[in-house]
Amino acid sequence: MILTILRILYLRLRNNPLELLLVFVMPVVFFSIFAGIFSKGIATGSDKKLRVGWITGTETTLGLELRAFLESNSTLECKSLIECPVPSNSSEHSSSGEELADGIPDDAKIDATIADAQRSGRYDLIIRLPLDFPSELAEEQGAEPCSVQLVTDGQNPMAVAMVTSVVEGFFAQKQASTAAMQLVNLSSATRYASKYAGPEIRDQGYGGPVVGEQTFEALPGESESQRALKAIQCFDPVSDPATFFGNEPGSEWLITDAEGVISVNGISGVPREWLPEEFLSDPPKSDQTTLELLEAIVKARTAEKSSSVTYEAVRISIENPQAATQENPRIAMYAAGIAVLFLLFSSTGNAAALLEESESGTLDRMLIGKAGLFHIIAGKWLGIFLLGCLQITVMFLWAELIFRIQLWKHLDGFTVMTVCTAAATASFAMLMATLCRSRAQLNAVSVVLILSMSAVGGSMIPRFVMSDRMKEIGQWTFNAWALDGYQKVFWYQSPITSLRTEVTVLLGSAVVLGVLALLFSRRWKRG
Amino acid sequence: MSESSATTVSPVLTLENVRKTYRGREALKGISLELRPGELLGFFGPNGAGKTTMIRCISGLLKPDSGKIIRHPFDDPDDDEPVRLGLVPQNLAIYPDLTVQQNLEIFGRLEGVTGKVLKYRIEEVLEWAALKDRTRSLTKTLSGGMQRRLNIACSVLHDPDILLLDEPTVGVDPQSRERIYEMMKQLTEDGAAVLLTTHQLEEVETRCDRIVVMDHGAIVADGTLSELVSKFIGHPHRVNLKFDHPCSKPLASFIFDEPRTSATCSLASMKELPQVLSVLKQLEQAPSRIDVRSYGLQDVFLELTGRSLRE
Structure with missing residues (x-):
């Protein structure tokens, strides 16, 4: 009897093409549709990239680097929404009013462009850089972080998370690079003489080329200050090391002109790495000993080193114009x-x-x-x-x-x-x-x-x-x-x-x- | 309707040599027919004979390939009043989710009946179809017979001159069938011409003024029952005798078959029966069985269409 009932079901299916269609074809059709959507849509396959619109009032070096970084990311497709010129002086830009004379779009035009781009549905996210976006990353603590605005229409929350991560990655990389450079500079004061050999002229000193053949050997257990002292002695074995950084009464410790530093304590060709930036504006006092000076240098550099990787380099704000009013x-x-x-x-x-x-x-x-x-x-x-x-x-x-x-x-x-x-x-x-x-x-x-x-x-x-x-x-x-x-x-x-x-x-x-x-x-x- | 009046009244519908090929098959092969006011015409024929095609042609749902279908006085240029046509399809062509009243209102409006006239007609029709006490009932809650009556009622709200009914009594109990024929009788008495198709032989025999038999798309017979019997069968009555043993003696008026265990005699009238039966006294053995039967539409039908199965 069960077989007879089963046979009824089979015969009804066999004799009814529409039912067969619903039972067998429809699941296949739907499987194909959803497979098409999920395999090439939501999934992270190469076929589906996040489309990022790029918009900035002015192109700066840092901005271009950021964009290049985004473009190098295989999951993003970055496209510029406004072509704008590289200005000679970004301080001339205004953030309001009509389009500026040099072709730099004003905020109103940028807002309109963003709105159009969002309506087109072609972008998952738009990155907007402000008009005052810096040319390079600030190195000192307390400097204003770079501002990056992510404009979303709220359709793809994943895009915000992904792009935020990529942008932060860029700035972290940039920070690390800067910090690494600083560390390199710090150690160069001690390594300089030891590495330097030969009569080559190095065009990187204050007040003239750096010349010399002196060497010294850095010993294990020496402090940075002690090594720096050795280096100075190598550079100028005749002078008392105290006179190098010491500020002789009545003498001009730092002689500068419009192009930069001419000499330090009358010595030209001082390697740049040896002279902290702050000394240029705030020369050391005459009563400090050379060692104290060097310790101050090392301390300042060390502080720079530690702070340079912890300060806030970028401030990312997320804006959803649609959600703002509803x-x-x-x-x-x-x-x-x-x-x-x-x-x-x-x-x-x-x-x-x-x-x-x-x-x-x-x-x-x-x-x-x-x-x-x-x-x-x-x-x-x-x-x-x-x-x-x-x-x-x-x-x-x-x-x-x-x-x-x-x-x-x-x-x-x-x-x-x-x-x-x-x-x-x-x-x-x-x-x-x-x-x-x-x-x-x-x-x-x-x-x-x-x-x-x-x-x-x-x-x-x-x-x-x-x-x-x-x-x-x-x-x-x-x-x-x-x-x-x-x-x-x-x-x-x-x-x-x-x-x-x-x-x-x-x-x-x-x-x-x-x-x-x-x-x-x-x-x-x-x- | 009497036979004499039927011929004197001018027809309300005339079909002249109507031909129609439908789905690659010649469904109507030159149909000619007249339908008069007050006449109840029964259309009878095997499945696939062309009855429904003919009704669809008459109602205008199908266009004949050739021939004429004239609805008087619709095609009379001197008469402004068109012939009103009503159609009762074989299936229940009503809305089961509407009440009886709502169905009547809808179909009345579709026929152009509105306002007070519609209200009056609905009252009349409800009475006519014996549905007055179910006015507010949903149609799907009605019995099969009631639904059939409503199906017909919805077609007469505009007081049609011609009413076409396709199998109007399928699946209804005898009481409802009786009521439906009473309704049709009232219609014909009021002057409407009614054309119905059916497979119910008894209905056609007893209710219809005229019978048309169709087969293979052609009208093979047309007339009253007695006319058809006399034309196609001959005598309308028959006496049949059965014997247990072959009967060697001849019998006046009877025809024996071989091996002479059965004999048949046809009668023009039942008045001849006593005289015919009286000859049985001459027989040596009494018949084991005597059947007296009147010929009916079935005999005519089988005579005309044969006994082979259709579709």
């Missing part, structure tokens, strides 16, 4: 996604009534009455359209009530998008009903089509995680256009005029599909 812009997207998905289902369900009426003979009864085929199709379309508008409205009203999506603020854009979306789905549903021969066929076909459209079009999975190819495919669905439109309205708060493309596509589809539905429906009239 509470839950993302909720509106989810509301739209779900609303469109269910709208498609309910629309085809309502359109199926046409087939039901055809099967029962009700349509024949209508057709021989006063109602023509056009009236019937138009009436059905209008009913599905109005119901669709109502369905979306209820969804958004609920979202407004619970999540405060600022429906009233965007009522105009919402109305436009709702009307267009409902019109397109109504025509789609009517076309499906006129193409299919039975309700069973319509149910099977519509389930496959609607779920596929919703998966690819962004109702199930956000489109920003999809690969470009998947996004292109998504453009063939109502979901994608409707979601793009609602996104512009609720997320980017764009004006109605920005909805031209979405409105054109949706209304165009509504007209084309509606006319096709009318043409295909003639089979009922002609028999």
Whole structure:
């Protein structure tokens, strides 16, 4: 008996191609869609890079280095949004007002560019450098850190985390490099003479080239100060080491001109590494011994060394212009996604009534009455359209009530998008009903089509995680256009005029599909 | 409707040599027919004979390939009032999720009946279909017979001149069937022409004024039951005798078969029966069984269409 029951199931499946389609083909179709999305979209495969927009008022050396660093990262795709010149003096820049005379964009233009870039949906994140972004990293403690602004539309939170990490990595690397240089400089005071050999002229001393053949041997256990003293003795064995850094009364310890230091205590060619920067502005006192001076130097350098890797080099701020003026812009997207998905289902369900009426003979009864085929199709379309508008409205009203999506603020854009979306789905549903021969066929076909459209079009999975190819495919669905439109309205708060493309596509589809539905429906009239 | 009046009243519907090829098959092969006001015409034929195609052609849902379908006085240029047509499909062409009243309102409006007229007609039709006490019931909660009556009621709200019914009594109990035929009788009495297709022989025999038998897309017979019997069978009654043993003696008016265990005699009228049976006294052995039977539509039908199965 069990085998007989099993056989019934088998025979029913075998004799019903639609059921076979649902049982075997649909899972494969969906597997392919989701595999396409997740393998080349969300996953970290090379196919899907984070697209980063780069925008800065002026290009500086540090900025260019940062950009080069970002471009070298295999997970990022960095593209400049504004081409701007390298200025001769960044202090001339203004941060407000019209575009500056030398072609450097002002804040207003940059803001507009960022808004446009976000609306285009082509960027996961935008990096904005301020007009006063420095040319090089500050080395001293207490200096103002570099400011980097990450502008996000909130669609891809992972992008913020990733880019923040990469930018911080750049500055950490830069800091480490600077600190390493400082350490190298510190030790060069002790190593200089020992390493130096030969008559070569080194053009890096104060007041002239560094010349000499002296050597000394650094012994284990010697302090930095002791080694520095040895080095000075090697450099100038005649002079008392105390006189080198000592400030003789009545003499000018440091002689400088416009181009830099000429001599130190009358000695030219002093290696730069030996003279701390602060000594240039604050010469040592005459009563300090050479050793004390050297200890002071070492202490200062050591302090620099320790502080240079701990001070704040970059301050990253994250800005979400959309979230700044509304509470839950993302909720509106989810509301739209779900609303469109269910709208498609309910629309085809309502359109199926046409087939039901055809099967029962009700349509024949209508057709021989006063109602023509056009009236019937138009009436059905209008009913599905109005119901669709109502369905979306209820969804958004609920979202407004619970999540405060600022429906009233965007009522105009919402109305436009709702009307267009409902019109397109109504025509789609009517076309499906006129193409299919039975309700069973319509149910099977519509389930496959609607779920596929919703998966690819962004109702199930956000489109920003999809690969470009998947996004292109998504453009063939109502979901994608409707979601793009609602996104512009609720997320980017764009004006109605920005909805031209979405409105054109949706209304165009509504007209084309509606006319096709009318043409295909003639089979009922002609028999 | 009497036979004489049927021929004197001008037809409300005329079909002239209507031909229709449907899905690669010649479904109607030159159908010619007239339907008069007050006439209940039964269309009878095996499955696939072309009955439904013909109804769809008459109702305008199908366009004939050739021939004419004239709905008088619709095609009469001197008459502004078009012929009103009602169609009762074989399936329940009503909305099960609407109440009886709502269904009637909807289909009334679709036929152009509105306002007070519609309200009045709904009252009338509810009474006519014996559904007055179920006005507010959802259609799906009605019995099969009630749903069938509502199905018909929805087609008469505009007071049609011609009502086409496709198998109107399928799956209903005898009481409901009786009620449906009473409804049709009232319609014909009010002057409507009713054309129905059915497989119920008894219904056609007893209810219809005229019977048309269709087969293979053509009308093979058209007339009253007695006309058909007399035309295709001959005598309308038959006496059949069965014997246990072969009967060697001949019997007047009876025809024996071989091996003479059965004999048949046809009668023009039942009045001849006593005289025919009286000859049995001459027999040596009494018949084991005597069957007296009147010929009906089934005999005509089988005579015309044969006994092979259709579709």
